[in-house]
Amino acid sequence: MKFTATYEGQTFTRTSKTREYTHVAIIRHPETGEPVDARWSQSESNAAKRLPHGWEANRLAVVPCFPEGQEPEPVVEAVEEPEADAEEPIPAEVLEADVDAVVVVQDGPAKFDVWRNREIVGVVFDESAANLARGSHAAWSPRGDRKGHVGFFGSLELAVDAIAALYGPMYHVGQELEFTPSPERTHGTLIPAGRVVVTRVVDHGELAQYHPGGRYTYVVQVPNVPRATQGAGESELARVVEPVKVEVDMTERASGIVHFPNHQALLGRGERAGWWYVEDPYSDVMHTAHGKGKRAAVEAMAAHLGYGRVEVKFLEEWRDR
Structure with a gap:
């Protein structure tokens, strides 16, 4: 009768007319280092006895053997795939926001996530409790400097504006702002300094390097006075915030x-x-x-x-x- 045993994917066989083997001792060959069958036994205890000729030092294991054709079906263990990190749900206010709109979501006592188009584009930390000599709000973004730093600002709104400016126009149509004409203007102004509303945003794209006001020009008008319009650069506009x-x-x-x-x-x-x-x-x-x-x-x-x-x-x- 032919018997087979398996160790680490390698199959070993032995034939006997009178004996029924149940276990075999496996050793590492002292010269080749490969597993070889050293002792076929009719019980597990006999297979575990000390091996002669110095083989005991190279013993690897005692494995069961079976008559040919009666080998058990290999057991395939289910490999548990590591669970992917569960993605945090996107806040409802972010899902409901308009395209390109910037949404600020508080993510801790002093941490604020800045979202745009359902992605976090920056983080602001409120460090006002530390009474630092610089701006109390630290802004960070993947598009900041080589360390991700954007700057320090005196309020959450100013820090968010700085992050948003890295991802597109700082201001959007319909936003009410404060207009302060730059003293470096090479041409006059059509409207006085004060409150204005953005009516159009012009993206100069690749030609921005030739435009003194930056990549974006904002067409603004005096509220409720459609004819009082003026093109303005980002440096001439500011959010309407309480002093x-x-x-x-x-x-x-x-x-x-x-x-x-x-x-x-x-x-x-x-x-x-x-x-x-x-x-x-x-x-x-x-x-x-x-x-x-x-x-x-x-x-x-x-x-x-x-x-x-x-x-x-x-x-x-x-x-x-």
């Missing part, structure tokens, strides 16, 4: 404390007549802003901190008592 309120407490005749929303700075009189300065002694890298007049100095520091427009209010002036 940041800044209070100045004049603790002395020539000094005071400036209260920004999440930060404090010191106001002092400069050495030159009429000039004042605001310095930030609470940050790792101290910055000093100068301006002709107290208000100008405060606004200069606000610009450095990334607050944009500010409404400066001076509390009761210090008086000699």
Whole structure:
């Protein structure tokens, strides 16, 4: 009768007229290193006995054997494919947004995901709790610099605008903005500075390098005055946002404390007549802003901190008592 055994895909056979083998000891050949059959036995315990001639040191395993034709069907184990990382569902407000619209979704106490066309195009971290001397909102995007950094900004809205600008026009038709004509304009303006509405966006494409206003020109008009239209570049437009309120407490005749929303700075009189300065002694890298007049100095520091427009209010002036 012919018996067969299998070890790691290799089949071993032996023929016997009188014995019925049940197990075989497999060793590694000392010269070739290949598995070979060393002892055919009629029980598992006999196959497990110590092998002679130094073969024991090369023992690999004891495997069962079967009469030819009676081998069991190979058991095919189901290979569990690793589960793919479950994709997070797209927020409903993103699914309902118009094409190219930018949607901001909060994804944590101080993290905001910026979506466009159902993809996350950037992330903004609100770091205002740290009272840093720079802008309180850090913006990151795959289209930022080589490290993905976009910049630091004084508000979530400004940070989102900076990310959105990397993926297309910063503003869209129907958006209400603030128009401030650039002093570098080579031609005049048709409408005054103030509130405007975008009526058309012109993409200059490859010709943008020849256009001083950038790749996109925004055709804007005075609200409810269709004939009062004007082409404007991105640098001449800004979102309509409420100014940041800044209070100045004049603790002395020539000094005071400036209260920004999440930060404090010191106001002092400069050495030159009429000039004042605001310095930030609470940050790792101290910055000093100068301006002709107290208000100008405060606004200069606000610009450095990334607050944009500010409404400066001076509390009761210090008086000699």
